[in-house]
Amino acid sequence: MPLNLDAVGSTSPPQERSWTARDCLIYALGVGAGALDATGFELEFTTENSTDVTQRVLPTFATIAGQGGPPLGRLGAFNPAMLVHGSQSIELHGPIPPEGSVQTVSTLSGIFDKGSGALVVIDSVSVDPKSGEARFTSQSSLFIRGEGGFGGDRGPKAEAPVPIGRDPDEIVTYSTRPDQALLYRLSGDRNPLHSDPVFAKQAGFDRPILHGLCTYGFTGRALLHSVCGSDPARFGAMRARFSKPTYPGDTLTISIWADGGEARFRTDNQRGETVLDGGVLAYS
């Protein structure tokens, strides 16, 4: 049965979500912070009580805190094993505090026909529950394999691959670990595609794949340290498209072209495949 196209425009009821300093630490470790002595263990992101260090929160934590229970229920029946992350953008209106809460409203803003699958776009707006002030917004697109071919609009063209006819300004290499997904999933996304070998095989993968948002978090860390001087207040907005799955244990190489306030970036694995493409960071 095809997806219910009438779901476009539907919104979730406002969802309040709070987080603790511990949640932020678990997230930071989940996207690889602290793994390298060379970076001083990134103590401002991985501890709350180190001498002369103030705890700060990785900007990509917005992908966790701003998850507002997307209104997927109205889409109709589909096999969740066929769902993969298509793209993700976040925009921050200031650094995220180590403890806090937001109220999020998500809107299913589009269903596009990509032939081999359907692309479902969800926009979320998160505000301070008391003041109503904007905290962050995000847009996720979810690709549901096998649900295309319904004769619908193909939607906006995907962000072009990072072109750039010159060497990157920065190249950052991070290793993910074989058990990376086991840690990352404790930040909320318990989809067994990322941990259960049996489920992953049923979904057509040799073994569990890493969460797209984990790759996104590693990439965001590289951008933060390379382009924003490790200061979350300078990290404005980030968007990128997931172009290939990452496997736990893969090495991620983030190539960054910075150009006064806007950086383009791309993340490749150790096989030379691009896993995150068309990346754009707005920073100050």
Next chain:
Amino acid sequence: MPLNLDAVGSTSPPQERSWTARDCLIYALGVGAGALDATGFELEFTTENSTDVTQRVLPTFATIAGQGGPPLGRLGAFNPAMLVHGSQSIELHGPIPPEGSVQTVSTLSGIFDKGSGALVVIDSVSVDPKSGEARFTSQSSLFIRGEGGFGGDRGPKAEAPVPIGRDPDEIVTYSTRPDQALLYRLSGDRNPLHSDPVFAKQAGFDRPILHGLCTYGFTGRALLHSVCGSDPARFGAMRARFSKPTYPGDTLTISIWADGGEARFRTDNQRGETVLDGGVLAYS
């Protein structure tokens, strides 16, 4: 000022502590579960929703769940940076459920004079809050450097080094990671000795040391998998003495001599130093 010897015999008020499935997963990853593909990621300890796998809890989680707020307050003033773990024993009256709670009473049962420091012994009994049934008991001894020499009793002799004139029956080698303590501490012990380089230097260490109970947890995993067929129900009681600090990133080699219901064990680091000694496991 010397420690207050009158504190001996004092008990903490009953403390109730609950834990969630997520807490058990964080603990398991903190003591290295899931790090090795060879062990199938230990999915019963690291996930809650894998196909044909039931979540179980590492027996050494008792050292977390049974922490009843030891009555150290009555000891008088001492420098907490001088405190290291001396020894730890746990006894389980059945497997620990992934979600649960216990009520724990801790007794400060002894203060001994070891010359270079004082050894403070704490006994804790944890019971089911509803039925009052025993769940687990534990004994911790804490060594406070610089607080000895008050002319007190030296206390019972420490467990002898594992003697055994024959090769171990099992040898298990686990690597800890440079950021191991950053993850382990999220199970509760936020002592900056394990994460803050400045604090660690003040305490007389070159760099942060791993939590003794993290080394204990790695060792317990080795025992569980080697001697108990990975079944927590067969894991009865475990005790061992901390003989040297472990540093995050060290490799731990656990040597086990099993003998029908009782195993002796010892944990060495990659420099050939014994870090956990006099180990005894009761199992079925």
